[in-house]
Amino acid sequence: MDLKTLTYLVVGTTFLLYIYIAIRARASSTTDFYVAGGDVHPIANGMATAADWMSAASFISMAGLIAFLGYGGSVFLMGWTGGYVLLACCLAPYLRKFGKFTVPEFIGDRFYSKTARAVAVVCLIIASLTYVIGQMKGVGVAFSRFLELDYDTGLYVGMTIVFIYAVVGGMKGITYTQIAQYCVLIFAYTVPAVFISLELTGNASPQLGLGGTVADGTPLLDKLNTVIGELGFNEYTSTEGNRLNTFFYTMSLMIGTAGLPHVIVRFFTVPTVKDARSSAGWALVFIAILYTTAPAVAAMARLNLVDTMNPGQIGSAEGSLSYEARPQWFKNWEKTGLLSFEDKNGDGRIQYYNDKNPEFTATAESYGWNGSELTVDRDIIVLANPEIAKLPNWVIALVAAGGLAAALSTAAGLLLAISSAVSHDLVKGMIAPNISDSAELMVGRISMGVAIAVAGYLGLHPPGFAAGTVALAFGLAASSLFPAIMMGIFSKRINRAGAIAGMVSGISVTLLYIFQHKGIMFIPGTSFLGDMEPNWLGGITPNAFGTVGAIVNFTVAFAVSRVTAPPPQEIQELIESIRVPQGAGAATH
Amino acid sequence: MQGTKDGYWKANISLLVKIFIVWFIVSFGCGILFVDQLNQFSFLGYPLGFWFAQQGSIYAFVVLIFFYAWRMEAIDREYGVEE
Numbered sequence: 001m002d003l004k005t006l007t008y009l010v011v012g013t014t015f016l017l018y019i020y021i022a023i024r025a026r027a028s029s030t031t032d033f034y035v036a037g038g039d040v041h042p043i044a045n046g047m048a049t050a051a052d053w054m055s056a057a058s059f060i061s062m063a064g065l066i067a068f069l070g071y072g073g074s075v076f077l078m079g080w081t082g083g084y085v086l087l088a089c090c091l092a093p094y095l096r097k098f099g100k101f102t103v104p105e106f107i108g109d110r111f112y113s114k115t116a117r118a119v120a121v122v123c124l125i126i127a128s129l130t131y132v133i134g135q136m137k138g139v140g141v142a143f144s145r146f147l148e149l150d151y152d153t154g155l156y157v158g159m160t161i162v163f164i165y166a167v168v169g170g171m172k173g174i175t176y177t178q179i180a181q182y183c184v185l186i187f188a189y190t191v192p193a194v195f196i197s198l199e200l201t202g203n204a205s206p207q208l209g210l211g212g213t214v215a216d217g218t219p220l221l222d223k224l225n226t227v228i229g230e231l232g233f234n235e236y237t238s239t240e241g242n243r244l245n246t247f248f249y250t251m252s253l254m255i256g257t258a259g260l261p262h263v264i265v266r267f268f269t270v271p272t273v274k275d276a277r278s279s280a281g282w283a284l285v286f287i288a289i290l291y292t293t294a295p296a297v298a299a300m301a302r303l304n305l306v307d308t309m310n311p312g313q314i315g316s317a318e319g320s321l322s323y324e325a326r327p328q329w330f331k332n333w334e335k336t337g338l339l340s341f342e343d344k345n346g347d348g349r350i351q352y353y354n355d356k357n358p359e360f361t362a363t364a365e366s367y368g369w370n371g372s373e374l375t376v377d378r379d380i381i382v383l384a385n386p387e388i389a390k391l392p393n394w395v396i397a398l399v400a401a402g403g404l405a406a407a408l409s410t411a412a413g414l415l416l417a418i419s420s421a422v423s424h425d426l427v428k429g430m431i432a433p434n435i436s437d438s439a440e441l442m443v444g445r446i447s448m449g450v451a452i453a454v455a456g457y458l459g460l461h462p463p464g465f466a467a468g469t470v471a472l473a474f475g476l477a478a479s480s481l482f483p484a485i486m487m488g489i490f491s492k493r494i495n496r497a498g499a500i501a502g503m504v505s506g507i508s509v510t511l512l513y514i515f516q517h518k519g520i521m522f523i524p525g526t527s528f529l530g531d532m533e534p535n536w537l538g539g540i541t542p543n544a545f546g547t548v549g550a551i552v553n554f555t556v557a558f559a560v561s562r563v564t565a566p567p568p569q570e571i572q573e574l575i576e577s578i579r580v581p582q583g584a585g586a587a588t589h
Numbered sequence: 590m591q592g593t594k595d596g597y598w599k600a601n602i603s604l605l606v607k608i609f610i611v612w613f614i615v616s617f618g619c620g621i622l623f624v625d626q627l628n629q630f631s632f633l634g635y636p637l638g639f640w641f642a643q644q645g646s647i648y649a650f651v652v653l654i655f656f657y658a659w660r661m662e663a664i665d666r667e668y669g670v671e672e
Contacts, residue, residue, distance in 0.1 A: 074642035078616045088654045211634025279656035501627040580670040
C-alpha cells in the first residue's frame with residue numbers, strides 16, 4: 001500500500017474514533033459541558049490533561065528546535081514540565097475545593113469584584129485565542145502535507161472536525177476524546193524514536209540511547225559534538241549564551257504553564273481535592289514520556305541529518321553528498337519548500353555547515369565551500385525523522401495521525417476555555433444572571449462556534465508570528481492569571497484593588513515589552529525599539545519577559561493592597577475554606 | 590478549630606517550601622546556574638548538567654508531585670481535615 005493511501009486510512013480511522021467517542025459522551029447539562037460531570041478518574045484526567053497540554057508545538061516543533069539549539073533547547077523541556085509542580089502545589093487542589101467552573105469565576109469571587117472577573121475574562125480570551133490560532137495553523141499545515149490538499153482546504157477540514165466534537169461533546173466529550181488522542185500521539189511519537197535509537201545505539205530506550213554509544217564505540221553526544229564542530233557549529237552540549245535569559249525564559253514558561261486556563265480548568269473535573277493533587281502528577285507522567293523522548297529524537301535526528309549530508313571525510317570533495325544521489329525523503333520535502341538546496345559553489349554536491357561562524361570562514365574557504373547550501377525548516381524534523389531513518393510507511397502515517405491528534409486536542413481544550421469564559425462568566429455572570437441551564441449551554445456552543453470561526457479565519461491569514469503568538473500566550477498567562485490566583489489563595493491581605501492593579505500592570509508591562517520589540521500587534525515596522533540584543537533589558541528576550549511581568553504583578557498587588565482596606569470578613573472565611581480539603585462537593589455554579 | 594486550621598496551613602506551607610527548594614535546585618540550579626560545573630561529571634553517558642537540563646529535572650518534577658500528594662494526604666489526616 002502506498003504512503004498516501006496508508007495515511008488516509010490511519011488518519012481516517014483515528015478521526016472516526018474521536019467523533020464516535022464525542023457522540024457517545026455528549027454533554028447534556030452545564031456540569032457535563034464545563035467540567036465533564038466532575039467525575040473523571042484522576043489517571044484518566046491526567047491523560048486528557050497531557051493531550052490537552054501537548055500541542056502541535058510539543059509534538060512537531062519542539063524536538064526540531066532542540067535539534068538545532070542543543071543545550072539551549074532545554075528551556076522548553078524544563079519550562080513546560082516544571083510548571084506542573086507549581087500547578088499541583090499552588091493552584092489545582094485549592095481551585096478544586098473552591099468548586100466552580102471557571103478561572104475568572106474564582107478571581108471574581110475571591111476579589112469580590114465583577115471588574116476583576118472581567119479583567120480575568122479578557123486575559124483568558126486573549127491568551128487562549130492567540131494560542132489557538134497557532135494550533136489551527138498546525139492543523140492546516142499537517143492536513144495539507146499528508147492529505148495533499150492545499151492549505152486552506154486542510155484548515156477547513158480541521159475546523160469542521162474540531163467543531164463537531166468540541167461543540168457536541170463539551171468537556172465530557174473532549175475529555176474522553178483526548179484520552180484516545182493521547183494514546184495515538186504518544187504511540188506515534190515513541191515508536192519511531194525507539195526504532196532510531198535501536199539503529200544508532202542498539203538501545204531500545206531513547207532516554208538511555210541518548211547517553212549511549214554509537215557503532216564505533218564513542219558516546220553519541222561526543223560524536224555529535226565532534227561532527228557538528230567540524231562543520232563550524234557550536235557544540236551540541238555547549239552552554240554558551242546569556243545565562244540570565246535562559247533563567248527568565250524557563251521561569252516564564254513554567255509560570256505560563258501553570259497560568260493557562262485550559263490546563264487549570266482540567267482539575268475542576270476530578271471528584272476530590274486528593275484526586276486533583278495526584279491527577280497533576282499523572283498528567284506530568286504522561287507528558288514526561290514525550291518530553292524525555294524529545295531530546296533523544298532531537299540529537300539523533302541531527303546526527304542522522306549531518307551524517308546523510310556528509311558520507312565521507314569532511315573537507316574532501318567526496319565528503320559532501322552529491323545532489324544527484326540525494327535520498328527520497330529529501331525529494332519529498334523539497335516539494336514543500338521547507339527543505340531547499342542552492343548550489344553556491346557549483347560542484348553539484350551539498351555543503352551543509354555554519355556559514356555564520358567567522359572563525360570557520362577560512363576553513364570553509366580552504367575546502368572550496370562558498371556558503372551553506374542547505375536550508376532546513378526546523379519544524380520538519382519530527383515529521384521527516386522516520387523517513388530519514390528509512391522506517392516503514394505505516395510509521396510515517398502514524399506520525400501524521402499523531403501530529404493531528406496533538407493539534408486538535410489542544411485546540412478543543414482552548415476553545416472550551418474560551419466558550420466557558422463567554423457563556424458562564426460574561427453572559428451568566430454579568431449580562432443575564434437569570435439565564436436557564438439549557439440557554440447557557442446554547443450560548444456556550446454558539447460562542448465556541450464563533451471562536452472556531454475567528455481562529456480559523458486568523459489561521460487562514462496567519463499574521464506570520466507562530467513563535468511570537470505562543471510567547472504572547474505564555475507571557476500573558478504568566479503575568480496576569482497565575483499571580484492573581486496564587487495570591488488569592490496564599491494571601492489573605494491581597495484585596496480587590498491590589499489584584500486588579502496587579503493583573504493590569506503585569507499584562508501591560510509584558511505587552512509593552514513584546515510590542516516595542518516585535519511591533520504593535522506584531523505589525524512589522526511599528527516596533528519602536530528593534531528586536532535586537534542591545535535593546536533588550538538585561539539581555540532578556542521578549543519571549544522570556546513574562547517572568548518580569550509576573551514580578552511586576554506580584555509587587556504592584558502587594559503595594560496597592562498595603563495602602564487600601566483589607567478584604568471583608570466573608571472573604572477571609574472563603575480563603576480559610578479553600579485551604580482545607582474537607583467539605584469539597586461537586587463543582588457548582 | 591482555628592488552632593487546627595492554622596497548624597494545618599503551617600504544615601502545608603513548610604512542605605511546599607521543601608518541595609520548591611528541590612524544584613529550584615534540580616532545574617534552575619543543576620540545569621542552568623551550575624550546569625558547567627556539573628558537566629565535568631558524567632552520568633549514564635551524559636554530561637551531568639546536560640542530563641539534569643534535558644532528563645533529570647523532568648523525572649524529579651514527577652517525583653515531587655507524587656511526594657506532595659502523598660505527604661499532603663498524611664497531613665490532611667493528621668489534622669482531621671480530609672474529605
